[in-house]
């Protein structure tokens with residue numbers, strides 16, 4: 001292996017700007033349209049990914065280039081990789097694997113860090129013995145046995161082959177999805193990444209229009225995401241969730257109305273919280289459940305300490321949802337597949353806000369109607385490990 005070199009900055013930027021002018025635009029390049037946290041630059045035989053979250057730049061050298069065989073960089077701010085990566089591992093406790101599946105990369109995945117999985121095809125590949133489990137605390141093994149190791153926490157990014165991949169840090173659903181382009185560059189599959197992002201974006205955009213059309217002629221439901229943790233209820237302030245509500249034709253509960261948290265043991269808090277609940281048409285209960293299948297309407301009623309539905313229109317109208325419909329053991333696909341395919345979440349929310357009874361939701365289940373979870377089973381995977389998963393396009397009637 002070539003010696004580790006400290007890259008002189010002036011040299012790096014000279015090469016960078018010189019080659020930048022020679023870049024060719026085409027199917028083999030990706031350009032960031034919406035995401036705020038990364039940038040991609042193309043040179044003739046290399047690419048640079050700049051991750052704005054951790055300030056790291058990844059210098060990706062094509063395996064056919066001379067630089068690839070001669071140099072390797074690993075400084076505080078710049079790491080180099082020879083691409084396409086011949087293999088990689090993923091910290092599956094923090095990185096959504098569905099992005100890799102959409103790009104058809106499961107065949108190069110050699111190790112994951114946990115048995116918790118929420119993908120039919122990852123389960124099948126794992127059970128077929130093609131993927132090993134490496135404890136994430138075995139950093140030495142992860143740092144030496146794989147060409148790259150993808151992680152979701154910048155804290156552990158020290159090793160030279162560690163790459164941070166953090167779609168969840170973005171503010172909107174589509175920004176999160178666009179991180180597929182970030183991955184695509186490491187394996188020269190930009191064309192596929194562009195194609196997936198475009199398909200998802202178009203479907204998502206079409207669904208927004210359909211929802212806008214519906215909400216123009218009926219009332220906009222007021223929606224909140226709430227969760228209970230050790231006797232304290234609170235409202236979620238995640239921007240991507242508010243964006244989903246707006247995109248699906250709903251209205252978010254005014255931020256100004258909400259306190260931070262409501263202690264169910266304090267009568268005044270309980271009253272205030274219930275008063276706010278009374279204003280809601282649709283509630284999404286995010287309360288953590290160690291066994292999602294056991295979380296039912298009565299669990300919610302206990303957590304709010306009520307026994308009747310009187311003032312709650314979301315209960316009389318039966319619109320109390322959870323995003324743990326797709327689950328394997330206790331692992332929710334909401335934290336994986338839902339990030340790469342937001343059009344499915346949007347379609348679920350539209351069905352929740354403007355029910356047709358004609359659409360089967362993917363991620364959301366209505367516990368007010370006693371809807372249960374769907375299990376994720378490896379038998380349902382109908383692809384080989386290196387066949388790409390296609391995004392699911394939801395029928396959208398507004399554009400014909």
Ligand SMILES: *[C@@H]1O[C@H](CO)[C@@H](O)[C@H](O)[C@H]1NC(C)=O
Nearest residue numbers: 024026028029042043044045
């Ligand atoms: C993209 O492909 C074109 C030809 O199809 C090639 O000339 C160009 O060097 C490629 N660019 C990159 C960054 O791979």
Ligand SMILES: *[C@@H]1O[C@H](CO)[C@@H](O)[C@H](O)[C@H]1NC(C)=O
Nearest residue numbers: 062063064065083084085086
């Ligand atoms: C570069 O990667 C491609 C795709 O993995 C491979 O077919 C090719 O042999 C590699 N070339 C070199 C010089 O390693």
Ligand SMILES: *[C@@H]1O[C@H](CO)[C@@H](O)[C@H](O)[C@H]1NC(C)=O
Nearest residue numbers: 113114115134135136137138
């Ligand atoms: C991983 O290693 C740590 C520390 O060695 C240990 O505490 C933990 O139980 C291990 N996890 C698994 C899933 O084996």
Ligand SMILES: *[C@@H]1O[C@H](CO)[C@@H](O)[C@H](O)[C@H]1NC(C)=O
Nearest residue numbers: 085086087088110145146147
């Ligand atoms: C990953 O690829 C590298 C470089 O090609 C190789 O040395 C290593 O053995 C591979 N690891 C696995 C687990 O296949």
Ligand SMILES: *[C@@H]1O[C@H](CO)[C@@H](O)[C@H](O)[C@H]1NC(C)=O
Nearest residue numbers: 229230231232263264265266
């Ligand atoms: C809730 O209030 C009770 C009674 O005042 C208190 O004992 C408890 O610590 C509070 N819980 C939290 C999480 O603050």
Ligand SMILES: *[C@@H]1O[C@H](CO)[C@@H](O)[C@H](O)[C@H]1NC(C)=O
Nearest residue numbers: 231264265266270304305306
């Ligand atoms: C639930 O409400 C009842 C009265 O409605 C009250 O007596 C009880 O203390 C409350 N439980 C909790 C845990 O706050």
Ligand SMILES: *[C@@H]1O[C@H](CO)[C@@H](O)[C@H](O)[C@H]1NC(C)=O
Nearest residue numbers: 218219281313317353354355
């Ligand atoms: C109940 O839901 C339906 C359909 O979403 C809506 O038309 C109706 O106005 C709602 N009723 C109440 C009382 O919120």
Ligand SMILES: *[C@@H]1O[C@H](CO)[C@@H](O)[C@H](O)[C@H]1NC(C)=O
Nearest residue numbers: 115123328329330376377378
């Ligand atoms: C999770 O599911 C697998 C099979 O799909 C099973 O073998 C395993 O025991 C389950 N783990 C737990 C903790 O329930």
Ligand SMILES: *[C@@H]1O[C@H](CO)[C@@H](O)[C@H](O)[C@H]1NC(C)=O
Nearest residue numbers: 355356357358359395396397
């Ligand atoms: C249900 O969906 C099908 C196919 O998308 C459509 O043809 C039909 O008109 C829908 N029915 C209702 C009641 O919306």
Ligand SMILES: *[C@@H]1O[C@H](CO)[C@@H](O)[C@H](O)[C@H]1NC(C)=O
Nearest residue numbers: 209210212213214397398399
């Ligand atoms: C909204 O609905 C009307 C009639 O139902 C239709 O003509 C129009 O094209 C729709 N607009 C959009 C943006 O889908």
